[in-house]
Amino acid sequence: MTDMTQSDPRLELLLTRFFGEGNDVVLWPGVAEEYKRLARSGDASCIQLPRYVRRNDDFSMYVIAESSAHANQVGELISAFVGRTYSTNGEVLPASLDPQDPIDAAVLDFAWPHGTFIIRTTSHKGHRQNLRTALQLMHLTVNARPLRSWHVARPLGRLLAEFDGVLAAGGAASSKAVLDLIAAQGGITATNLAHLRIKRLDRLGQSEEMLSLEGLANVLRQDPPVPVKEAVLNAVHSAVVAEPLQQNDVSLALTRLQSISLPLPVHEDIGTYGTEAAVVAMLAAVGRRDSSALMQMRYVLQQSDRLAELPTSLSRHIELLVGEDAGYTTGDDDSANPSPSVAASTETRADVNASLPSQASALSSAFTSWTDLLRGLAEDPPGAAKAMSDDVWKTWPSVAETDAELASVLGTFDDQAWEGAWKVVGDLIDSLGYGESAPQTVRAFITSALAFDRFSVGDLVILQALVEIYLRSAPPAAAYRELLEELRSSCAQWVSPETAVIALDFADRLVLSACPDPDMRHALANALLWPLRQHQRRLDRSTLLFAQQLAHELGTEVEWEEYEAAGNESPLSALSGKSILLYSLDEAVLSRVSNELQRIIPDIKVSTAHDKVGHPSLKKKAQNANAVALATRCATHAATGFITDNAKKAKVTYADGAGSASLLRAAMVALNTLGSLPN
DSSP: OOOOOTTOHHHHHHHHHHTSTTOGGGGSHHHHHHHHHHHHHSOTTEEEEEEEEGGGTEEEEEEEESSGGGHHHHHHHHHHHTHHHHSSSOOOSOOOOOTTSHHHHHHHHHSOTTOEEEEEOOSOHHHHHHHHHHHHHHHHHHHHSOOOOSSOOOOHHHHHHHHHHHHHTTBHHHHHHHHHHHHHHOOSOHHHHHHHHHHHHHHHTOHHHHHTOTTHHHHHHTOOOHHHHHHHHHHHIIIIIHHHHHTTOHHHHHHHHHTOOSOOOOSSOGGGSOHHHHHHHHHHHHHTTOHHHHHHHHHHHHHTTOGGGSOHHHHHHHHHHHOGGGOOOOSTTTTTSOOHHHHTOHHHHHHHHHHSOOTTHHHHTTOOSHHHHHHHHHHOHHHHHHHHHTTGGGGSOOGGGGHHHHHHHHTTOOHHHHHHHGGGHHHHHHHHTTTOOOHHHHHHHHHHHHHTTOOSHHHHHHHHHHHHHHHHTOOOHHHHHHHHHHHHHHHHHHOSGGGHHHHHHHHHHHHHSOOSOHHHHHHHHHHHHHHHHHTGGGSOHHHHHHHHHHHHHHTOOOOOOOOOOOTTSOOGGGGTTOEEEEEOSOHHHHHHHHHHHHHHSTTOEEEEEOOSSOOHHHHHHHHHOSEEEEOOTTOOHHHHHHHHHHOTTSEEEEOBSSSHHHHHHHHHHHHHHHHHSOO
């Protein structure tokens, strides 16, 4: 561990800048000098520095982790020593620092990205002193502990599988934590690390941040996997060309597209792209007046019944360039009533189809189904990994259609083969979405997770998604009872105040799912909620109130103390009249969270959305919201990107999971931020 002593020039530069312009703590030299001394003499894994801004009487404590890989542990320490008792909202996620702010800039230059926490409290002097005292106790405790590794190193392959799985399951914060751990642990190239960042930003809909990534042009020049190419084109669509296309201004869209100084992957087979990426590729072909490429692209979309997804204005330009000689029309009945030129162009179509570039062609002969892929992960990991990196599975029959066959294959796997099988869990979750279930396959993964103690925060987010998919199949009483008993037996290993939201997501799913065995549901509910009752004072307000609500709905014997708001908590009345947009593909979760928000916050205005693509009504909701909370499980950039691009004035937060408790927590973080802002 790094030894930050007085002679360390980086630390001295941080202290000089931190206690300089923008920090009025210097009005109390004794306080500033005391924290400088603590920073120089203590363990660098957890530096604490106070900041005060006199003009708005704002006090906060900066807690700086040694690295992003240690951010999870530091967050858990803050939750244990501070929690909601001494902070404004009990938030324990790393802060987004502003490089334009002199103090934030000093920290950014010193610390790892996303490894700094900013803890705020109210203007009450006693609360500020209590916050400082609690953090000083944390500092002393950390320094007194025996020297040890902060985390058990996990193989890179397992971390990569966890990243993909938690990203698909909607774990926004958890995917960032795993990504930071991968970066800190090493063993991965900078290019491959960039691929992971791009995939995550695409899922969250953060288009502008993706396009501003350092080195993005070099990543694109190295022929990245298909999902990375598609993600970049998705970002270009949202941030650059979507608005003019909505206004039927193709010329302006072309002008904006041509202003991008990136080697965009617009010459690929758009059959592997979603609508947003395909639109950008076709717009680029219109700009270079490439009628041959447009014929190929139109044929691909026509074969998959996707021509109607194109913006009307773009379709007209394509029609003018391609011309009637190509034999394609924009009518809805092309296949049933082909024009004479279409009927006479069978040979031409075959030539066009043969000339299409295919990124998956080299892989399709070896891997043509989920069964092939699972066997490949056990027998030929490099080849299977390549197939996965290009999302070849999107062209295969659904997992639900081959459930029994896949479960049979998984039943032959040994421990080593299962390590390989976990690499596909993210794709499995994405493939099933919210509409299908493959109970036998999913049950095999759940059994593996419990057998191998996959109980990290990321693993638990994945496990919760798998359990939701399994329960969606309405299993018979015996199977239901067996699963819940296995989950109940595991609770002692992971349920705690730090995993409270995940535990409540599990409990909430018991309410939402069919129940063929009330006694077993009751037993699991008690196992999930009782540890939270024992430490209820460490839970934030919304989490505690939702836990009490679930306990009542599930009929548990857990008796809760009456909730007493901490003196430094923002009053709920400050949120009256505020509006929030909730987004999730799970309509039951949307309903639950909407009702809960309206129950605990007077006069809150809640709107919900579960759309897969943007449209005028969703745009209006995003523009009118003061806050937005997004659950990204199985969501596409077409929805999340559309919302974030139109919610410029709102505080946007992401759920770390797909359950009601996760979305409620994200909503309350956003709303508490609004409530703590000066009017």
